Amino acid sequence: MSNSPAPPPRRRRINHDQNFKDLVLDFPQAALAFFLPQERITLDDDLIITPIRQETTRRRLRHRTLLLDVPLKVVWRDGSRPPLVVLFEFESRTSRFDPHRLHEYVAREARMEKTLRALAVVIFLHRGKISSSMTLAGDHLPGLTFSWVTWQLGAMDARDQADSPNIIARLTSVCMKRPADALSRVHVYGRAVRGLLTLTFDPGLHRKHLDFLEDYLSLDADEWRLFEQLYDMESKHMGAFRERWLEEGRRQGIAQGIEQGVAQGFAQGEQRLLARLLARKFGPLDDATENRLRNASTDEINRWTDQILIARTLDEVFRLQ
Template sequence: MAGKLSHDQNFKNLIVDYPSEALEFFAPEEAPRPGDEVRIVPVREEQLQAKLSGRYRRLDVPLLAEWTDGRREAVLFAVEEESDPLRFSPLRLIHYCTDLAELFGTRRVVPVVVFLRPGAVRGPLTIGTERRDYLSFDYLVCALGDMPARDWLNSNNLVARVNLPNMRLPAGGRLEAYASAVRGLLDLEQDPNRLEKYIDFIDIYADLSDNERRSYREQHPEESGMIVGLNQRAREEGRQEGRVEGERAVLVRMLRRRFGALPPVVDRRLGGASVTDLENWADNVLDAGTLDEVFHPR
């Protein structure tokens, strides 16, 4: 499976893949309620870069929640993951939130900070003098490292379950948290690609020792077998993708030598082709009088 990514990218993937569950877990005070007809979409980085230009600050991913039933006005959630509390800057977050408010023409912005380690920095931040405060800024805090894992072992929220290894664990509790995280993922997610991705996520943050992994396999043979199956599927897909890429590269070289530069439509066609298609087209190259005849032989 994939190697370790940055914490920022791990959590960005999680929020984009599960926006409703992320808000429910990270920002329960402001998240949509069960039964709300709401659309939650990530704000694309390209849009932020284009609109904010030099003021663009890449934190994590803002989410726009729009209530289609009209119960509430739209809300922007500015979610930032912080792995090291000492690096967190509420001043930077203020700038980011005001930029978002200006960009979208709204004051309905909810700052959310997810602290991965213990020692969360809580608000509010006030700016002013001894006479009075001129600016007060507060934000929601999800302090993963301070949350007791036992409170979430049976949660139906997938984002909470995969984050069990990041929560406060009792001595010797890491294996139980890992097992509950894996079981929750397997129960709540059916897509094999996401299962593979978030087994990786759990593995990264659980960081089990060899002895703990051995104990897990002995105590949870069914789940262990499913994980092995996901690993085998990932390896097979990797081999298949490597074969496709190899066949495609050979065919591109053959086509360029025979017909010169390739038009974009051919590049797109090759990009979506199977190994069988690529092999058949390669067989046609020598006899084809035109590029079109490679794909449509007479």
């Protein structure tokens, strides 16, 4: 038997842009309250928030990245303030930010909405050198000054958001800086999970944004055990989610079984669900793993599914008893 160390866990490719789009579109008022404190938008304001177009017109697509992230139109129901257009843009690193492109986005949306009340918020995952304005001018004449709101999540302290009543603050805390020890990591993850479970009651959103948390703070097997000890209620809720996912897979398998045979469809539904959970935690599966799942018994599928949360690597999923 080889004594070589187990390979590091493989992670699925993270789509940062889509992750943050989902976050803002699912919790738009919380996003405005958290990322635009200067505008004094609160969680209690009576607002109508509408996503507006997310793609430019076809003739403008010469720039391959000329794609609006999340533009929102904010309307106060009581008319106390004029409507406001807010554009959220997401970048993983400051070096990829293009202020000219952002200015084009905001100017286009302001023109389309026939308003001068338009703001831009740029959210970066990592710390870096970045400005919050640019000026276009000549040698002697002033020109245009364009400003935007900048957030660098990697420069913020996760512990400051541990008890926030804002779900955006709680979820994005896993993207913020934190001590590297296991206890600190578990507390950041646990408080984020607690925020997700207590600040929204939609099981679909729970499931969706648990994926977000795991993308940016993945616990190893020892940390999972510590999480289960310190966050018993949250851990049990996550177990309940897992059972729902399994049931969903069973329903999909039974539906497919109408054409393929109920037993075969049932097994394939569970195999597909396990493959999806494994890929989410460890990254794309190789052909050998795919074949192993296809040929697995029901008992093996159930045992491997139970071991996903505590396994540190893909090999451990299949090796642990």
